[in-house]
Amino acid sequence: xxxxxxxxxxxxxxxxxxxxxxxxxxxxxxxxxxxxxxxxxxxxxxxxxxxxxxxxxxxxxxxxxxxxxxxxxxxxxxxxxxxxxxxxxxxxxxxxxxxxxxxxxxxxxxxxxxxxxxxxxxxxxxxxxxxxxxxxxxxxxxxxxxxxxxxxxxxxxxxxxxxxxxxxxxxxxxxxxxxxxxxxxxxxxxxxxxxxxxxxxxxxxxxxxxxxxxxxxxxxxxxxxxxxxxxxxxxxxxxxxxxxxxxxxxxx
Numbered sequence: 719x720x721x722x723x724x725x726x727x728x729x730x731x732x733x734x735x736x737x738x739x740x741x742x743x744x745x746x747x748x749x750x751x752x753x754x755x756x757x758x759x760x761x762x763x764x765x766x767x768x769x770x771x772x773x774x775x776x777x778x779x780x781x782x783x784x785x786x787x788x789x790x791x792x793x794x795x796x797x798x799x800x801x802x803x804x805x806x807x808x809x810x811x812x813x814x815x816x817x818x819x820x821x822x823x824x825x826x827x828x829x830x831x832x833x834x835x836x837x838x839x840x841x842x843x844x845x846x847x848x849x850x851x852x853x854x855x856x857x858x859x860x861x862x863x864x865x866x867x868x869x870x871x872x873x874x875x876x877x878x879x880x881x882x883x884x885x886x887x888x889x890x891x892x893x894x895x896x897x898x899x900x901x902x903x904x905x906x907x908x909x910x911x912x913x914x915x916x917x918x919x920x921x922x923x924x925x926x927x928x929x930x931x932x933x934x935x936x937x938x939x940x941x942x943x944x945x946x947x948x949x950x951x952x953x954x955x956x957x958x959x960x961x962x963x964x965x966x967x968x969x970x
Contacts, residue, residue: 719783720781720782720783720786720790721781721782721783722779722780722781722782722792723748723749723779723780723782724777724778724779724780725746725747725748725749725777725778725780726746726747726775726776726777726778726797726834727744727745727746727747727752727775727776727777727778728744728745728773728774728775728817728820728834728837728838728841729742729743729744729770729771729772729773729774729776730743730744730745730751730772730817730818730820730821731743731772731817731818731821732770732771732772734760735755738757738758738759738760738761738764739755739756739757739758739759739760740755740756740759740760740770741753741754741755741756741788742754742756742770742791743821744776744778745820745821745824745833745834745837746778746834747831747834747835748831749782750824750825750826750828750830751820751821751824751825751826751828752780752789752826753787753788753789753826754778754780754788754789754790754791755788755789755790755791756770756791756794757790757791766791766794769794769796770791770794771799772814772817773799773800773813773814773817773841774796774797774798774799775796775797775798775799775838775841776794776795776796776797777794777795777797778791778793778794778795779791779792779793779794780792787826798841800813800841800844800845801845802845806845806850807964808850808964809844809845809847809850811960811961811963811964812844812850812851812853812854812960812961812964813840813841813844814958814960815854815958815960815961815964816837816840816841816854816857817960818958818959818960818961819857819858819861819948819958820833820837820861822952822954822955822956822958823861823865823948823952823955830864832864833861833864836857836860836861836864836924839924839925840853840854840857840860840924843924843925843928846928847927847928847929848928848929848930848931849930849931849932851932851937851941852915852927852930852931852932853924853927853928853930855915855919855927855932855937855940855941855944856919856923856924856926856927856930857924858944858948859916859919859920859924859944860919860923860924862944862947862948862951863920865951865952867893867947867948867951867952868893868920868947869888869893869894869895870895870920871886871895871913871916871917871920871921872921873895874886874895874896874897874900875894875895875896876894876896876897876900877897877899877900879897881895881897881913881917883910883914884897884898884910884913885898885907885908885909885910885912885913886898886901886907886908886913886917887900887901887902887905887906887907887908888905888906888908888943888947889904889905889906890906890943890946890947890949890950891904891950892904893947893951906942906943906946908939908940908943909935909936909939911932911933911936912936912939912940912943915927915930915932915936915940916940916943918930945957
């Protein structure tokens with residue numbers, strides 16, 4: 719017996735199903751990541767045509783069964799979509815990369831409200847962020863924190879001394895943070911600027927990065943570290959296609 723449930727959802731990706739329907743993979747606020755079938759959504763006369771698009775935030779009503787892998791959509795009402803004032807390709811790519819990261823990092827039916835709220839905030843702040851890459855890295859750190867995979871930067875994991883506004887090193891595989899004195903060959907040593915940015919966003923969240931700006935060297939350093947943490951702790955993770963495309967556009 720199906721229950722009728724209402725939830726808010728961010729559409730992560732869609733694919734065609736049958737002759738006229740689509741399946742949407744979505745992150746919902748209360749039910750984690752779910753797949754739902756939108757019957758007839760590709761039919762030109764369907765009220766659902768073009769609504770369940772990748773990146774849209776929607777209010778959905780589902781015929782929901784916890785033992786079923788594919789839920790059935792009853793109703794869908796668009797709430798918001800990602801838009802930039804001038805069609806900024808870089809920000810569009812980073813937003814798409816964020817959707818890919820959530821899709822690959824979250825197991826179906828898992829994820830609490832924290833990840834959904836993080837996704838909505840990233841979507842809201844990205845169009846006007848001072849540096850879209852800084853906001854994107856803060857978003858990635860937030861996703862890793864939600865999964866328990868990003869280390870605390872408050873103190874050295876070896877000597878336990880507080881790390882205050884100084885460069886530190888991180889071991890991606892173990893998640894151990896080391897102060898400068900305790901660093902070793904396994905740890906990725908960061909510059910003072912990169913360390914400060916990571917520590918700030920790790921403590922204060924994605925909103926703290928809305929006015930931040932990173933140089934090319936810091937972008938490279940922070941991006942490589944985050945990628946190594948994802949690859950070490952998230953099964954099946956690979957660099958999002960949209961991120962590779964974005965780097966190609968910008969010659970990175």
